Amino acid sequence: xxxxxxxxPTIFESMTVNTWLIKGPEPTLIDCGENTDKLWNALINGxxxxxxxxxxxxxxxxxxxxxxHIGMAKRxxxxxxxxxxxxxxxxxxxxxxxxxxxxxxxxxMEVMEKNLPxxxxxxxxxxxxxxxxxxxDEIPKDRIQVFPMEGTLNIGEExxxxxYTPGHCINQTCFYNPKxxxxxxxxxxxxxxxxxxxxxxxxxxxNRVKSLAMQLESYKKxxxxxxxxxxxxxxxxxxxxxxxxxxxxxxxxxRKEKCFALIENGISQVIEIVHQVYPKRVNDATIFMVVGxxxxxxxxxxxxxxxxxxxxxxxxxxxxxVFS
Ligand SMILES: [Zn+2]
Numbered sequence: 001x002x003x004x005x006x007x008x009p010t011i012f013e014s015m016t017v018n019t020w021l022i023k024g025p026e027p028t029l030i031d032c033g034e035n036t037d038k039l040w041n042a043l044i045n046g047x048x049x050x051x052x053x054x055x056x057x058x059x060x061x062x063x064x065x066x067x068x069h070i071g072m073a074k075r076x077x078x079x080x081x082x083x084x085x086x087x088x089x090x091x092x093x094x095x096x097x098x099x100x101x102x103x104x105x106x107x108x109m110e111v112m113e114k115n116l117p118x119x120x121x122x123x124x125x126x127x128x129x130x131x132x133x134x135x136x137d138e139i140p141k142d143r144i145q146v147f148p149m150e151g152t153l154n155i156g157e158e159x160x161x162x163x164y165t166p167g168h169c170i171n172q173t174c175f176y177n178p179k180x181x182x183x184x185x186x187x188x189x190x191x192x193x194x195x196x197x198x199x200x201x202x203x204x205x206x207n208r209v210k211s212l213a214m215q216l217e218s219y220k221k222x223x224x225x226x227x228x229x230x231x232x233x234x235x236x237x238x239x240x241x242x243x244x245x246x247x248x249x250x251x252x253x254x255r256k257e258k259c260f261a262l263i264e265n266g267i268s269q270v271i272e273i274v275h276q277v278y279p280k281r282v283n284d285a286t287i288f289m290v291v292g293x294x295x296x297x298x299x300x301x302x303x304x305x306x307x308x309x310x311x312x313x314x315x316x317x318x319x320x321x322v323f324s
Contacts, residue, residue, distance in 0.1 A: 001156045003184065003231045006046030008033040010068050011135060017068040019043065020184060020231050021050060022156035026058040029082075030155075030175070030184050031233060034071035034135040043072070054079045061085040061147075061155065063186035064172035065093030065100065066197075067136050069233060074137035085145045085153070087162070089171035089202055094139040101132060107200045107208040111291060114312045115270040124284045149173065160184070165222065167215025168194040170202060174222070181228030183241065188218055190232045193248045195285040196292040212292025213299065216252065219245050256293045260316065263303055268313040270294070 003020035010017050011034055020030040033039045044054060060082050062070045070093065073084045086094045093100045112121050152159040153175060160175040165188040175184040187194045196211035227241040238244065255277060262276050270290055271282075278286040294314060297303045305312040 008039045008042045024156040027056045028059040031069040032072040057082045064169040065090045071136040073139050077143045083145045097138045103200045108198045165218035167218045170199040183227045183230045185230045185232045187233040191235045210295040259293045264316045
């Protein structure tokens, strides 16, 4: 059974998010958007177009703990008997929202304090509990069902494989149906490269993880599947998934080399690199991407950093090699 797209508005004007409806005896939604009246009305309308009401929904399966995928879950439980399915790693997001938002915004701010002058920091980063909580609620424990990070999940009377794909989000899972070759790709795979949002690790001491490096590993996992059609968290479904993954991998590699060339030429700060690599798109997303690219260059042993007046300055290592 092919998932049906219901496109929903988000708090970001230009962006929409998908809930994927899977009909059958147990009508199921994959993700559910943010808790706003506008989105709620769009959801009810989208179900109606498909001959359903909210009381028909039996399951809501959450792909990852980001506002635009889980925010509406609590409100749904108030209007029907649906069970909200979250992975082991998303569970804390479902029941300890403030703690988790504080943890995530803590590691984001830590990176930003070391990489952005204060003016830019204030301009681009508003990710705390205060900003996001109005659109997001904790889910009553007795309405939650937890699924493991690997194994299978029954969706629409078919077994879908759970594929753990950290990168865009540390707790993200995709679902793959080996019979049809369909992939519910969450925000791992979008027609555009997903943002490697900075996040804290799953386990104590909850240090920052290298989101983009993880995203590249997750691409490798997906490349092993025989995907016939992909149903992403944003934008429309698409085919030719393998070609798209390889294109995104190449683009990331070429941007990484661009960052390296800039650093070799003496550009030393993250914000300056962002301005050079994404001249028309200096925003939180491109800052996350550059931080991720620098992580990889550091892992490759090609750059290093030193702290000067509280800010990290990056320099290339190869330049310092003395040939004798
Ligand atoms: Zn999203």
